[in-house]
Amino acid sequence: MRRSLNTDKRDFAAIFLPGFTLLSLLVLWEIAVHLSQVEPWILPGPSQIIGALWQARELLWQHSIQTIYETTLGLGIAVVIGIALATAIEWSQSLRKAIYPLLIVSQTIPIIAVAPLLIIWFGYGLLPKVLVVALVCFFPITINLADGYRLVDREMIRLLSAMGAGPGRIFTMVKLPAALPFFFSGLRIAGTYSVMGAVIGEWLGATKGLGIFMTRSSQSYLTDRVFAAILVITCLSLAIYLIIEGVARLTMPWYYRKKETI
Incomplete structure (x- = not known):
């Protein structure tokens, strides 16, 4: 009690x-x-921002739909590739030694420098924005899941091996459940960054999306609309985080029960 x-x-x-x-x-x-x-075009107050949010609600909704679409596609691609590569790295130590350092080095390249190249190569359509989101989300998912596999209790693996379990059964019964908390930790980080990745892609060239909405608003000195778009981006990121948290609780009920008893 x-x-x-x-x-x-x-x-x-x-x-x-x-x-x-x-x-x-x-x-x-x-x-x-x-x-x-202070002049509203320099710094509007919260009440003015809420007013701008209400006045531009239909326009913001249209742009938000595009950003959500790009975010969902990019995050989904990052999850699929991240899981596949992290699992491949776990199964092959040679692959880990060959790829893991390159994954670390890849994060030293700022995404804002890569995005213009994607625009040049693939144009101003949907694809470069999705690729930017995937690049932003790919690293935390892959690295966290790979580390989760690596930190599995080796005593448990040896016990199952002694009982005659094969590599596939050990993976599904021990490695995968133990690595799930690490995977969802990376997915939470990726989810909160995903909307930002889509907005960065839209900044550099788009016809629709919250990024281009912010660019047009700032060029017109509609600072209250810029803050309104920031508020929408924040809410979208929080919504994605909460969805991931809900999926994690459904997928790992034993993990959260253990945390609640501590």
Whole structure:
């Protein structure tokens, strides 16, 4: 009973304190804008941003649909390729030695430098935006899952081997379940970055999407609309994170039960 009460208090604090802090910052922002009388095209207040969000809701929705489509395709491609490559690396030590260092080096190349090349090669259509999202999401999924495979309890593997289990059975019964928490950790990171990847691709050239909406708004000095688009991007990223968290809880109920008992 006491543990349940303590858990409820921690959950309440985890929700209330960040919300209260954010609300306080918004109130201070609104007061500061009114007192300083700063021009709205330089820094609009939260109330003006909410007004712009409501006025441009239909336009924002149309652009959001395009960004969501690009994000979903890119993230899906990254998940499929990431799982395949991480699993291949686990099955072949030679492949791990050949590819793993290259994966690390690839992350030193800024995506903002690669995106223009994709535009040049594939034009201004859907494909370069999807590829940008896939490139952004691919690394955390692959590396986390590969590390999850590598950190599996070796004593358990030796036990199953002694009992006559083959490599395939060991993989499905031990390695894969043990690596799932690592996979979802990488997927959470990738999910929150995925919308950003789509927006970066749209910045560089697009006819529809939140990135081009922000570009046009900033060029027209509609700063309140830029902030409205940022708010939408934040909400989309949070929505993707919550969906991934929900899938993780459905896929790994034993993992979350274990965490709740600690």
